[in-house]
Amino acid sequence: MYQKFYSTVAAEAKGSDVRRLLKYATMENFISFAGGLPSKDAFPMDSIERATQKAIDLYGYQNFQYGATEGVPALRQEIVKIMADREITVADDELLITTGSQQALDICAKAFIDKGDYIICESPTYLAAINAFKAYQPNFLDAPMDDEGIIPEAVEDYLKNYKVKFMYIIPDFQNPTGRSLSQERRKQLVAIANQYDVLIIEDSPYAELSYDGKPEKPLKAYDTEDRVIYLSTFSKIVCPGLRLGWVAAPAKLTEKIALLKQATDLHTNQFSQYVVATYLQDNDINAQIDHIRDIYRVKRDAMLRAIETYFPKEVYYSKPTGGMFIWAELPEHIETRPLSDEALEYRIGFVPGDAFYPNGGFYNGMRINFSNASIEEIETGIKRLGDLIKTKL
Amino acid sequence: MYQKFYSTVAAEAKGSDVRRLLKYATMENFISFAGGLPSKDAFPMDSIERATQKAIDLYGYQNFQYGATEGVPALRQEIVKIMADREITVADDELLITTGSQQALDICAKAFIDKGDYIICESPTYLAAINAFKAYQPNFLDAPMDDEGIIPEAVEDYLKNYKVKFMYIIPDFQNPTGRSLSQERRKQLVAIANQYDVLIIEDSPYAELSYDGKPEKPLKAYDTEDRVIYLSTFSKIVCPGLRLGWVAAPAKLTEKIALLKQATDLHTNQFSQYVVATYLQDNDINAQIDHIRDIYRVKRDAMLRAIETYFPKEVYYSKPTGGMFIWAELPEHIETRPLSDEALEYRIGFVPGDAFYPNGGFYNGMRINFSNASIEEIETGIKRLGDLIKTKL
Numbered sequence: 180m181y182q183k184f185y186s187t188v189a190a191e192a193k194g195s196d197v198r199r200l201l202k203y204a205t206m207e208n209f210i211s212f213a214g215g216l217p218s219k220d221a222f223p224m225d226s227i228e229r230a231t232q233k234a235i236d237l238y239g240y241q242n243f244q245y246g247a248t249e250g251v252p253a254l255r256q257e258i259v260k261i262m263a264d265r266e267i268t269v270a271d272d273e274l275l276i277t278t279g280s281q282q283a284l285d286i287c288a289k290a291f292i293d294k295g296d297y298i299i300c301e302s303p304t305y306l307a308a309i310n311a312f313k314a315y316q317p318n319f320l321d322a323p324m325d326d327e328g329i330i331p332e333a334v335e336d337y338l339k340n341y342k343v344k345f346m347y348i349i350p351d352f353q354n355p356t357g358r359s360l361s362q363e364r365r366k367q368l369v370a371i372a373n374q375y376d377v378l379i380i381e382d383s384p385y386a387e388l389s390y391d392g393k394p395e396k397p398l399k400a401y402d403t404e405d406r407v408i409y410l411s412t413f414s415k416i417v418c419p420g421l422r423l424g425w426v427a428a429p430a431k432l433t434e435k436i437a438l439l440k441q442a443t444d445l446h447t448n449q450f451s452q453y454v455v456a457t458y459l460q461d462n463d464i465n466a467q468i469d470h471i472r473d474i475y476r477v478k479r480d481a482m483l484r485a486i487e488t489y490f491p492k493e494v495y496y497s498k499p500t501g502g503m504f505i506w507a508e509l510p511e512h513i514e515t516r517p518l519s520d521e522a523l524e525y526r527i528g529f530v531p532g533d534a535f536y537p538n539g540g541f542y543n544g545m546r547i548n549f550s551n552a553s554i555e556e557i558e559t560g561i562k563r564l565g566d567l568i569k570t571k572l
Numbered sequence: 573m574y575q576k577f578y579s580t581v582a583a584e585a586k587g588s589d590v591r592r593l594l595k596y597a598t599m600e601n602f603i604s605f606a607g608g609l610p611s612k613d614a615f616p617m618d619s620i621e622r623a624t625q626k627a628i629d630l631y632g633y634q635n636f637q638y639g640a641t642e643g644v645p646a647l648r649q650e651i652v653k654i655m656a657d658r659e660i661t662v663a664d665d666e667l668l669i670t671t672g673s674q675q676a677l678d679i680c681a682k683a684f685i686d687k688g689d690y691i692i693c694e695s696p697t698y699l700a701a702i703n704a705f706k707a708y709q710p711n712f713l714d715a716p717m718d719d720e721g722i723i724p725e726a727v728e729d730y731l732k733n734y735k736v737k738f739m740y741i742i743p744d745f746q747n748p749t750g751r752s753l754s755q756e757r758r759k760q761l762v763a764i765a766n767q768y769d770v771l772i773i774e775d776s777p778y779a780e781l782s783y784d785g786k787p788e789k790p791l792k793a794y795d796t797e798d799r800v801i802y803l804s805t806f807s808k809i810v811c812p813g814l815r816l817g818w819v820a821a822p823a824k825l826t827e828k829i830a831l832l833k834q835a836t837d838l839h840t841n842q843f844s845q846y847v848v849a850t851y852l853q854d855n856d857i858n859a860q861i862d863h864i865r866d867i868y869r870v871k872r873d874a875m876l877r878a879i880e881t882y883f884p885k886e887v888y889y890s891k892p893t894g895g896m897f898i899w900a901e902l903p904e905h906i907e908t909r910p911l912s913d914e915a916l917e918y919r920i921g922f923v924p925g926d927a928f929y930p931n932g933g934f935y936n937g938m939r940i941n942f943s944n945a946s947i948e949e950i951e952t953g954i955k956r957l958g959d960l961i962k963t964k965l
């Protein structure tokens with residue numbers, strides 16, 4: 180009955196696999212490698228609780244009143260420091276706080292994409308970015324990756340043949356592959372963006388989740404022509420439930436993106452901004468990051484070990500040095516979408532790989548999350564999954 | 573330099589007057605009637621502080637983890653009760669919690685508007701709804717109002733001549749006019765929607781802010797064919813800084829709108845949802861609403877008295893029985909946009925009326941907010957504004 184009222188975008192919108200699988204997460208004995216959920220052990224609960232009380236004491240009714248679209252100064256100052264740690268200098272008018280970095284994806288899409296515009300992304304790329312962008316009806320030019328990330332020559336080929344608005348890159352411990360873009364390629368991509376006059380949206384939620392040394396410098400640190408729009412979030416280093424992300428971009432772009440945010444939700448939650456600002460003032464975020472690294476490094480190692488033990492050797496899998504995900508590719512005749520339904524009977528969740536290809540066409544990949552399950556669940560769950568895959572060979 | 577990258581929508585986006593005027597609000601001796609800010613006295617600070625601690629104790633890490641797009645069950649249950657007080661029965665699958673009702677406007681627009689689609693709204697109508705809708709490039713059919721609200725015959729004339737997706741109606745103490753839609757017209761609009769097969773978006777943030785008796789029943793209470801999408805918010809009855817609103821709509825529509833919310837910000841702030849759920853469980857919201865009414869009734873009366881005393885008699889003004897705004901219309905030769913700039917020198921802020929007309933063409937209106945300023949400021953400010961207007965006669 181409502182079909183005739185829907186916009187083209189609404190008519191075509193489909194549920195996300197991650198969200199669909201979330202509801203199984205509460206089933207008894209179910210082990211989920213599907214979502215990208217942080218481990219609850221990684222939340223600094225006591226410090227956040229103290230920060231909550233202190234924010235109420237310090238900022239009083241301002242926690243609960245309407246606020247500025249750009250975000251509260253106290254948190255903006257803390258983000259400037261975090262960005263400095265990532266070797267990015269941000270002036271005050273180059274920063275916008277968003278309702279999670281999902282909102283940053285939505286408003287960047289709103290800012291740049293007219294129906295039919297071309298954008299470049301990694302193949303595969305982040306599922307929820309695909310969904311955010313799709314609402315504005317672009318054409319996706321998805322460029323292949325190898326273990327060093329997106330291949331610059333493929334990007335350049337696209338740029339020679341299409342007028343592109345931006346390239347969307349997740350350089351660090353990419354979602355879904357876990358791969359990182361090499362330093363050399365980061366420089367190359369910025370040079371290519373300069374040469375062909377396009378913007379870069381650099382999405383970096385996982386930079387700090389680096390388990391084997393420092394992550395590479397961000398693309399924005401190599402940006403000489405003010406082309407890089409940098410997105411990040413507190414979801415992975417503090418917690419996701421407070422929905423706090425940010426955009427660091429040239430001032431003119433930031434102003435425009437802020438206007439579009441205004442029409443979207445007026446401004447970001449004030450109380451959460453003050454709580455996280457207070458938390459960051461009173462705590463050493465780098466100690467918190469080290470704590471998270473220690474938790475996830477062990478889980479990453481356990482999962483790689485389990486995969487080596489229980490997956491048949493015909494399966495390719497990435498060996499991430501950070502982040503939350505391992506990417507596996509099964510022999511081509513094994514389609515992971517029906518497999519993911521079958522896996523539910525084995526009480527295992529993973530996200531089938533085709534969800535991460537905006538133009539479809541790849542059916543044998545799977546994204547496996549290692550940050551949320553316990554070590555025991557990783558061992559048990561990967562064994563179950565390996566057993567299931569073996570029945571398909 | 574960035575112009576060529578912008579979408580059509582971004583290229584045309586302009587700053588909101590409300591937001592532009594916000595920055596003057598901190599000037600010494602400045603009196604703002606511009607924003608629609610609640611009075612800070614209206615926030616239940618102590619109860620919210622207790623609810624904050626209790627939510628942490630009760631819900632622990634769930635306050636900080638990712639959550640469901642639909643919102644947390646504890647808050648959903650409380651909203652069902654609030655809706656029952658408004659004579660609306662809502663089933664669980666008919667409810668979606670949003671990041672303020674601004675987000676509800678954005679995702680409803682995303683759900684229904686393709687470029688060039690027709691929508692009906694009141695003339696004048698809510699500025700931030702215009703901005704949310706404009707991002708999806710509709711044609712606005714704005715129907716005239718009188719002191720009983722939008723005129724049904726004007727709506728019907730549009731429906732005879734255009735294929736319309738929805739009508740957007742703010743029935744209670746409308747923003748910007750303060751007018752309420754009569755009971756008779758509510759029934760008429762629902763009947764017209766049935767006859768011409770269109771949806772109604774009923775935006776009701778102010779229903780409880782009724783100072784002279786009960787508000788009329790919502791349009792949704794008259795909805796016999798599942799056509800009304802009802803929007804509301806905690807911004808006016810609890811506080812706006814937590815950015816919590818909701819959509820009550822037929823289940824099929826709710827499911828679709830939830831999908832679009834997912835692509836926009838994944839889900840609403842978990843902690844704020846648990847805090848407000850706990851607050852509502854432990855406190856009598858109707859006592860809180862009575863408290864707010866007592867504060868705003870006195871302000872409304874003070875402002876109406878001051879306007880009667882200080883405005884020249886050539887000025888028309890509405891006499892709202894609720895809400896936060898009075899609407900004034902000056903003699904036609906006085907344009908309120910330049911006047912609002914001049915008013916800044918008098919240290920007075922108001923929003924020029926043309927901002928509330930999606931198709932422009934009306935230049936002599938002004939929206940005056942009475943909820944935020946103190947009684948003394950209302951007296952002083954309206955006198956200053958009256959003096960300024962007199963210089964233009």
